[in-house]
Amino acid sequence: MRSDLVPEGLWERVAPLLPPAPERRRRHPGRLRVPDRTALAGIMYVLRTGVAWRDAPGETVGCSGVTAWRRLRDWTEAGVWPRLHAALLTELRRADLLDLGDCAVDGSHVRALEGGDHVGPSPVDRARPGSKHHLIVDRQGIPLTVALTGGNRHDVTQLLPLLDAIPPIRGLRGRPRRKPRRLYADQGYDFDKYRRLLWKRGIKPVIARWGVPHGSGLGKVRWVVEPSFAWLHQFKRLSIRYERRADLHQGLLELACSIICLRKLRLQT
Template sequence: MISDLVPDDLWARIAPMLPPPPQRRHRYTGRHRTCDRIALAGIIFVLRTGVTWRDVPRQEVGCSGVTAWRRLRDWTEAGVWPRLHVAILTELRTARLLEMDDCAIDGSHIRALKGGAHTGPSPVDRGRPGSKHHVIVDRHGTPLAVSLTGGNRHDVTQLMPLVDAIPRIRGLRGRPRHRPRCLYADRGYDFDKYRRLLRHRGIAPKIARRGAPHGSGLGKTRWVVERTFAWLHQFKRLRIRYEIRADFHLALLQLACSIICLRRLRTSF
């Protein structure tokens, strides 16, 4: 089961990024430290199935949910997940599998059952506490950057932060790539102020106008971001936010993006 949850190619990429284990100060060390790969399997098990941390089956996974949660905490504080995402994006660009000329952006509501930072009354769920996933993708739906906000935040408030959050992706000769040429978005982003900000960065805005009749043709390019949300929500832990700490939920979101990018890298060979 460990190899199913943490395949060899994923482990080979993440293992060098993990911080070294803490040094024991006492002569009698007690229990042996759980292997990092087994702890990662526990994290991915929760991400895929959506079970609570206490319900992680120790005999099947190899570690308790508490151990997996602590390792998620340590690796999140060490900044492992953004570095893993950037590393896989670099491999995709090396293989010429990233098409960043045309990108799309959108947001998606989820419920937040336990509250916490980056939650707010959701306008699409009767004012119940909720959060929003925001993602910007390339032409194939490969997630380039993600963010987490409260459910009452307007999508357009994350337009420029997401554009600026696209990492400088190396992999080919020349300057690292971090800006699209065109950005597609729906009517929720229809503000001339943000069109000017995009043009100032050398990005052509392809944003639908409010009140204009449907059939502009932008959906032929923008649909990939909706498919990416479908990929993300296949990870059941991301359908509803259970984590009180926003950085933990964002860490799981970034891990899911890395797995999606790795899947695209696998299917190219």
């Protein structure tokens, strides 16, 4: 197994969250189970390179791509990835590396070559099948939550579900934080109804308006979401959607967000 695929810091945080391995049968036990860290290396290899699961090199990774896919399926169904992301956000807040005062939200289109759940005709890609990644980030571009929808879903329809999906972020004394103070967004979110809903939640909406000349100054804060999408789509398995199952693609998105959080921790410690 290539050690660079699963660094020690990542494994230390993932291992406690994994479900226990099933007990081996006493009679006809079959092959030995591939170690969890080796299977995670297979998942990381596919996530980084974008190769098909069947083409993952077993001699490099340490297990077949099919084994890695099955472990991804099992761990996704067990809810490992959102718990990993929440744990890393807590670490960032404890280290004073998370700024929840100003957050930004946006969506990004990706092609969906294999179809599946949450796929629709993309309005920016000649109605080809596509999906959307929706993201909320803090002031430094750290992803707080990510969601997957069909390519034909309007960005604003996911605004409230995204806010609801932000995990309770602990790390400091007092109540855990679950919402930003101010939320920045582009003109795609320019609906007075959603401004009122944000105010009701105690969040100040700072949303660009249609027809207003360029130069509002909102881009000074809102721009951070664009590099975050670039970081996310550096994982080649996410720049184009190949997974037919939406939950598995969502799991890979959450794993990628966790890795981005871990990089931020490493840079500052």
